[in-house]
Amino acid sequence: MKPSAFDYERPADLDGLIALTRREDLFVKMLAGGQSLGPMLNLRLVQPDLLVDITAIPELKRVEETADAVILGACVTHADIEDGRVPDATGGALPRVACGIAYRAVRNRGTIGGSLVHADPAADWISCLAAIDAEAMILGPSGRRAIPIDEFMTGVFQVALEPGELVEAVRIPRLSLGARWGFHKISRKTGEMAQAIGAILHDPARDVLRAVIGATESVPIVFSGAAPLFSGSPGSGLAKAFDASAAVRALEDSGITDAVDRQLHLVALKRAIDQAARP
């Protein structure tokens, strides 16, 4: 169980990084914390010619606060978020999700950007950040652009990055003080990949009600306007107003027909909603 041979570089700046990722004669793979890529390399499922370590680039560890958002560099780790070393604008949602990712030894190296780009359906950030309506800030040969997280993942291990592009940072919108959120994942064992994820954000002051059913077989199911999941006004009490029928339809439309699988996802969503409704 040793990786196949590859070359390794650690560029100092973004220009150097982009120059390397544009190499067409090599299979170039970027490395951040390596907590998903490492096992794939050891199992020789991924056999790159060149690994480009992006952790020496200061811009990718940048943390910035604006009036309406917090911007976290791609190389910020789950533990950085869990420990509150980076600012939180989500009323504790992000640190709570971070502390449930894998194990502490993994969280000390695994990064938010790396997790998004790896695009494992069962990972936490892709579902959590889709519920919060975060954006991937992308840098490439033709400049910068941003993609909402719910459009970023396009399939298992596949994202909407063009050749030579990378995720530079994640922009997390600042939630209102009265915002309510819930995140629940079901795993066979603590720290293992999720079998089902439910996530909800209700931020009436910004007119936001979003829900996510994650850890499906492919991209998470995102309800950007989640009102159909509730009968009557969700303001009267999210948990009481939850109506599972719209969620069941969405699960069936996504090809989740197995009754146990469907029930797991419904329970995860229900528990997330219960959590958001708790005083």
Added chain:
Amino acid sequence: MKRINITVNGKAVSASVEPRMQLADFLRESLNLTGTHLGCEHGVCGACTLLVDGTPIRSCITLAVACEGARVTTVEGLDEDLIAGELRAAFSREHALQCGYCTPGMLISARDTVMRMPDANERDIRVAMSGNLCRCTGYVGIVRAIQSVITERKAKGLSSPPSPRAEFGPAGSGRARPTAVGAVAAAPAAARAARRPGPAGAADRAPEARRVAEPGVGKPQTTLHESFTVDYPRAKVWAFFGRLGDVATCLPGTSLLGTPTDEHVETRIRIKVGPIVSEFDGAADVVRDASSFSGVIRGSAHDARSRSATRGEIQYVLIEDENGAATRVEVDVGFTLTGPLAQFSRSSIVHDIAWRMTDAFARNLRARLNRGNGSARADSTAGASISEINAAPLILSVIWNRIKTFFRSLLGR
């Protein structure tokens, strides 16, 4: 080879390492520090957990070269550490180890738990230690040992040292110096060809003995059902299904190895999912029953690169539709994957990939049937052959829409 300079248990170490060498292997093989144990080697069991820049990491999935400038502490380096000493005594007292294989990783994670969670109860400890597996003790002694150290420290009013990390980013990466970019040579052409055999590489390969499809064993892990209708009489569709090579190459990424017969075909199937590229070489045998218009294709294949293998079965039956003007094709796919790809993948991911392949197979089959029958019918949804399943991002909803459009076009609605 790359030069690294790191500090191991307080001593400066400078060495040349292969980029692919994981930190655990460097410590064990180059420095003879065998206190760090390797278990699963893919970040699950926790046996290799050690400290980098004062925080626990998995040394089996952390490259040595990525730890340039970092401070590494193994279990050998904790002899004088106060908390580790208390834990060692507690582990002995509480029978928190038997064979000792997991113990170095356990001690590192336990020390981190004691330091970070001074108020932890039993449940907190179990959650915090869930990334370290033990096969002997049933964890009771381990949890009790950690609990007792936390309780003692609390009773003595001992506070934990402050968090050792101030900078952001992966532990160990804080002081890494950039390498000089531009020095990367192109990989030797021969090495690249060996690693990524394309169609050209296939031609170079020495002819092998006839591959034999291995029989399926037991219940398949993954089963899928697909049904689609083509507007040709059943006899024509039946004849097409008799041409095994044509049917096989409808599977995306499939090329033929050698000339197929009516009952036997040898293929290479290239599957690319994100950074994973697999090439399965294998063989399939078909048994057809003309009286029921059904067939069973049994096949097995092997990916030499990842040493993964798969075996499976495709059953099909052709049913007359629209008073004989059309034919409904019912396909049942069942297969089992073994080896590293199976070890890594979870069933849902395999299911999604198989689903996408089956869907692409159905569309390619339909396109080829139309071509093969000289059909002038324009069908934008099934006209293009899909050569690789990642050719376009296949989102399930997109596929469903295509299927709906395809049925609408079929039924003229």
